[in-house]
Every structure is written in C-alpha cells, then in structure tokens.
Amino acid sequence: MDNFTEIIGFTAAILTTAAFLPQVYKTWKSKDVSGLSMPMLIMFFIGITGWLIYGILIHSPSMIFANAITVVSSFLLIYFKNKYGKK
Amino acid sequence: MDNFTEIIGFTAAILTTAAFLPQVYKTWKSKDVSGLSMPMLIMFFIGITGWLIYGILIHSPSMIFANAITVVSSFLLIYFKNKYGKK
Incomplete structure (x- = not known):
C-alpha cells in the first residue's frame, strides 16, 4: 500500500465519517x-x-480508522433507538 | 487477497449496501x-x-462492488434533494 493510496483512503475516511456523525x-x-x-x-x-475486520485483514490503516469510528457511532444509534424508541 | 478476506468483504458489502438502499x-x-x-x-x-478509487487502487473486489452501488445511490439522493428541495 503506497502513500498515494492511503491519502485517498484517509480523505474518503474523513468525508464519509464526517457525513455520518451529524x-x-x-x-x-x-x-x-x-x-x-x-x-x-x-x-x-x-x-x-x-469492513473493520476486512480492513484489519488487508492491513489498511484508513479502513481501520474509518470503520472503528463508524462501529462506535452505529452502536450509539442502536443504543438510542433502544432507549428512546420505547416511550 | 485470499478467499476468506473477500468473503468477509462481500458480507460487509451486502449488509451496508442493503442498509442504505431503503x-x-x-x-x-x-x-x-x-x-x-x-x-x-x-x-x-x-x-x-x-473509497471506490481506493478499492480500485488496492484491487479489492468487494470494495469496488459496494462503493460502485453506493456512489450511484448517493448520487440519486443528491438528485432528489435538488429536485424536491426546491418546492
């Protein structure tokens, strides 16, 4: 994996993660x-x-970074749905 | 990239794409x-x-598959936003 590839990957990671957090x-x-x-x-x-496991298996820093954040945030959405959905 | 890795990748691809299409x-x-x-x-x-470019650069079939579909569907969302947002 060269530097150019990881620059593309991290740009993608930041954009898709930033679009999901709001x-x-x-x-x-x-x-x-x-x-x-x-x-x-x-x-x-x-x-x-x-995708996180996939990123670990192919040793992709940008995939591990992006999907680690998204795993946590999508878990939070499940937690909110469970907590607030029962009212 | 071995078969096991691509099985994980395609499973991830199908799940995240299927969650986005609805x-x-x-x-x-x-x-x-x-x-x-x-x-x-x-x-x-x-x-x-x-991510699509990244998938092409690292020759990842599952990333190319997932992101090609998501590129099209996110473009559709932009089109809908532009079309229906102006009323």
Whole structure:
C-alpha cells in the first residue's frame, strides 16, 4: 500500500465519517428515533464490523480508522433507538 | 487477497449496501428531503467516490462492488434533494 493510496483512503475516511456523525448528534439531541429502523441499524452495525475486520485483514490503516469510528457511532444509534424508541 | 478476506468483504458489502438502499427508496417515494442536508450529501458522495478509487487502487473486489452501488445511490439522493428541495 503506497502513500498515494492511503491519502485517498484517509480523505474518503474523513468525508464519509464526517457525513455520518451529524446523524448521530441529531439523534442524540432530538431523541427522535422514529425514522430509524432497528433491523436496518443492526444490519449496518454488523456490516461495518465486517469492513473493520476486512480492513484489519488487508492491513489498511484508513479502513481501520474509518470503520472503528463508524462501529462506535452505529452502536450509539442502536443504543438510542433502544432507549428512546420505547416511550 | 485470499478467499476468506473477500468473503468477509462481500458480507460487509451486502449488509451496508442493503442498509442504505431503503433510505434511497423512502426518499424517492415520500419526496421528503427535509431531513437531508446538501453539503452532507455532497461530502458523502465525494467520500464514497474516494473509497471506490481506493478499492480500485488496492484491487479489492468487494470494495469496488459496494462503493460502485453506493456512489450511484448517493448520487440519486443528491438528485432528489435538488429536485424536491426546491418546492
């Protein structure tokens, strides 16, 4: 993996992660989880965990970085859905 | 890249892509784009394009597969936002 490839990877990582975090923040502040579906969130969480394992297997720093953050944030969405969805 | 790695990758690809498509479908049917922010969509689109290029550079079939689909679907969200957001 050369430097150019990792620069592309980290640019992608920062952009897609930064686009996802406001959703987590918005859900946390508004406590509005009506638009989120639990099966979808769990599917997404398992999928991102898969990408994280994939990133580790191919030794990709940018994939490990991006998916580690997204695993945590998608877990938070599951937690919010479970907490606020029961009212 | 061995078979086991690509099985993990394709599992991840199918799960994250499948979790994203209902959002595109919901937006298309409801024409409700109020929850979508254009700068965020554009950031996400450029980010996914970056992951697609990254997947090509590292010769990862599962990353190319997943991100090619997501590039198209995030472009559709930008198109819907532009079309329905102007009413």
